[in-house]
Amino acid sequence: MSIPSASSQNPALDNEGAVKRFFRATEIDTRMLGMIAALVLIWCIFDVWSGLHLHNNLVGEWFQGVISGSDGLLGGTFLTPRNIWTLLVQTSSIAVMASGMVLLIVMRQLDLSVGSMLSLVAVASGVLQVYQLGPSLGVGHPAIWLLAIALCLVLGTGIGAVNGTLTAYAKIPAFIVTLGGLIAYKGIAFYLASGETVAPMDQRFEVFGGGVQQSWLGPFWSWMLGLLVCAGIIFAIVNGRRQRRRFNFPLRPVWAEVFLGLMGSAIVLGLTNVMNSYPWPYNLIANYAKDHNVTIPPGVENRDGNAICMAGDQIVHCTNGLIYYTGYSLPVLVALGVGIVMSFIAARTSFGRYIYATGGNPEAAELSGINTKWLTVKVFALMGLLVGISSVISSARLNAATNALGASNELYVIAATVIGGTSLAGGVGTIYGAMLGALVMQSIISGMSLLNLPAAYQDIVVGGVLVLAVWLDQIYSRRVK
Amino acid sequence: MAKSVKKSPVKKPVARKAAKPAVIETHESPAVVKGAEPHAPTKANGTPLVEMKDISIAFGGIKAVDHASIDLYPGEVVGLLGHNGAGKSTLIKILSGAYKRDHGQIFVNGQEVTIANPRDAKAQGIETIYQTLALADNVDAAANLYLGRELKTPLGTLDDVAMEAETRKVMHRLNPNFRRFKEPVSKLSGGQRQSVAIARAIHFNARILIMDEPTAALGPQETAQVGELIKQLKAEGLGIFLISHDLHDVFDLSDRLVVMKNGKVVGTARTSDVTHDDVLGMIIAGKCPKGAIPGPGAMKQVA
Ligand SMILES: Nc1ncnc2c1ncn2[C@@H]1O[C@H](COP(=O)(O)OP(=O)(O)OP(=O)(O)O)[C@@H](O)[C@H]1O
Ligand SMILES: [Mg+2]
Helix, strand or coil: CCCCCCCCCCHHHHCCCHHHHHHHHHCCCHHHHHHHHHHHHHHHHHHHHHHHHHCCCCHHHHHHHHHHCCCCCCCCCCCCHHHHHHHHHHHHHHHHHHHHHHHHHHCCCCCCCHHHHHHHHHHHHHHHHHHHHHHHHCCCCHHHHHHHHHHHHHHHHHHHHHHHHHHHCCCCCHHHHHHHHHHHHHHHHHHHCCCCCECCCCHHHHHHHCCCHHHECHHHHHHHHHHHHHHHHHHHHHHHHHHHHHCCCCCCCHHHHHHHHHHHHHHHHHHHHHHCCCECCHHHHHHHHHHCCCCCCECCCCCCCCEEEEECCEEEEECCCECCECCCEHHHHHHHHHHHHHHHHHHHCHHHHHHHHHHHCHHHHHHCCCCHHHHHHHHHHHHHHHHHHHHHHHHHHHCCECCCCCCCHHHHHHHHHHHCCCCCCCCCCCHHHHHHHHHHHHHHHHHHHHCCCCHHHHHHHHHHHHHHHHHHHHHHHHHHC | CHHHHHCCHHHCCCCCCCCCHHHHCCCCCCHHHHHHHHHCCCCCCCCCCEEEEEEEEEECCEEEEEEEEEEECCCCEEEEEECCCCCHHHHHHHHCCCCCCCEEEEEECCEECCCCCHHHHHHCCEEEECCCCCCCCCCEHHHHHCCCCCCECCCCCECHHHHHHHHHHHHHHHCCCCCCCCCEHHHCCHHHHHHHHHHHHHCCCCCEEEEECCCCCCCHHHHHHHHHHHHHHHHCCCEEEEECCCHHHHHHHCCEEEEEECCEEEEEEEHHHCCHHHHHHHHHHCCCCCCCEECCCCCCCCC
8 A cells, every 4th residue: 555556656647638648648749740730731721822813713613623623632733742742842952951951050050051052062063964074974974973973972071071170170150151151152153164054964863853754753662662661660669669668668658659650651651642643744654655655545635634645646634544653753752861861860879969969068068078079070061961962953953053053042941940940049950840841931932933923922921931930939939848 | 665665667677787886886885984094095105096287277367277286096085175266177177178288297097198188088087077067958867978978779879778777777876856867957957967967977987086066956865865975986996076165075075175276276184184264264365274285375374
């Protein structure tokens, strides 16, 4: 009887509400949940809005569209596989860079030069492909894309390391170092190609932009990948549980584990399904059919659907024809891969731990024996590497490199990071948050251009959202504390 | 009764090799310490564990430490006393590698050593509890305890569960009521934070322990526990520099006292050779009493 009952040991747990208990048990980051909610809200608004646009603001007709399911999820043009697919491709470059910016800002540093660096790296690799390797090895030589990508990665890492060295060892504030970089790297990019647009990129290089069919995974492999990721999620949950049991630590309730596993898998499979619902553009299907001797089934002209068939000698859309789906595209896969690797680095390696600890208390980190200067150089170099990856994506997507390619990217990257919950005071921030932040921002930009709103409005809204996000975040953290 | 103690969740058996038994076994605390009285060492019996010779450092124009020399023998606790701003923390931060001295030498076991940064100091077995605690506020107790020397899985990734398990063991010894292992240390109380800092310093088989006001934020029970800990570590042969403003504690725990004033050493004395009033005189007026060996900071006697 002197043994206390399990519940009275933790009186706080008895009288908390079901919602609170749910979040405690599942350990879901409520801040992330808020962001996802905001994202969903933005998507819904744009879909409804574009739906009304589509039907000349006639609510009745729009409603017809929703019911018949002929348009986007809510009757518009935003929540369609095509738009989501494009949205993700557009987000990938900024998202990749944001994952590195998180670590820098967590460490109380900042890199304002990423946009100019991206231009510089892209132009350098463009010059290498088009003016150097093309003529010397022959256009389309299989070594070209490898060398071009290697150059992007090495150059990016190198420039990042220079930024880091000046910051850590010469003790110039990162703001100044990278502001100088912002200006100077743009100048070098201009100088390298005399301000001209370098194009076209090597054909294999172009695959990284997601604009050609070689960069699409296709439905089968997309499903395989989706299932693999689901298996990974389940493995992580089971493994975590086993680890905690090894030390007799309190375990999450089983229902919470199951919920997390199902939720994660559902998101992955749902996304895969959306990716697999976006068909190739019909002219590509026609070309592919011609090249591979696939007969295009005859069909009736039909406004709905995206398949291809012949009406006379004319290619038209129809439903009963040949259809291929894209699945995941390479830039999105690269961004997702970067996100996973960076999250792993942040959470599971001592390198990541040192970054967070240094951001929390630089002096304590130094006194713990961490070489914070070298760490700073490494994090800036990592940022540079990611800029290198983004420069491949951006220039491949445009199939050209210009000294304006990365213009304003630094602002978008920092905005994405901050919208994603990274504190400029240092010590706090997540990779997935920053990547979601990039998606929120890109959603606003492409949603507004879908509505044909002037580009100036996009900047105004994005700026406003940035400030609003930080404000909401501060209210949130004040309430949580 | 005994049963309910066993129920404590932190006392679960741990399937890892018992790490650092020297630190973990506290239960049969040796009352033997008292018998070891003659250990108050004289220069004659062996080389000092640490000797800092003629150390100086200036910040801008301020001579924070001015030609100070101190030493420490194995199994000895040396209390470092002085008014606020006397230079105590600065002196020991030179030993722990946090500051680079302008002048002077450091010997460990009679060998001159280079201590240019905290890593060098740790390599010499010097562990420090800083006055400011030096905790990374945004990560949890285990992350702080192992900061800079994390436990890894065979794959080279962080072994967070193992670190948490070890942390639970060490913290249980210092602060049995501590439960908040998952929270960033910024959410802990001042005393809990101090316990984390102490745990970090004693967990890695230090030979030389520097404690800069280790009990400033602790409650009476925890302070007593740290006192026990000091006695036990001392019995294990560690050398300890103890900085404190609490004369009672210092007299209770130290074998020798060093008093600093304005960056200079006023004098060094065996604890048994001086009274509280003597020491207060040293701290406040820089007056070196009979039983003490005067240093460069001692007030010139007007005979
Ligand atoms: N990083 C620094 N920069 C400039 N001056 C410093 C620095 N650290 C210490 N000082 C100065 O050196 C002197 C000694 O400071 P120190 O911290 O060593 O004193 P202390 O004896 O530990 O005092 P307390 O009992 O208050 O902890 C003070 O005058 C202080 O202002
Ligand atoms: Mg001090």
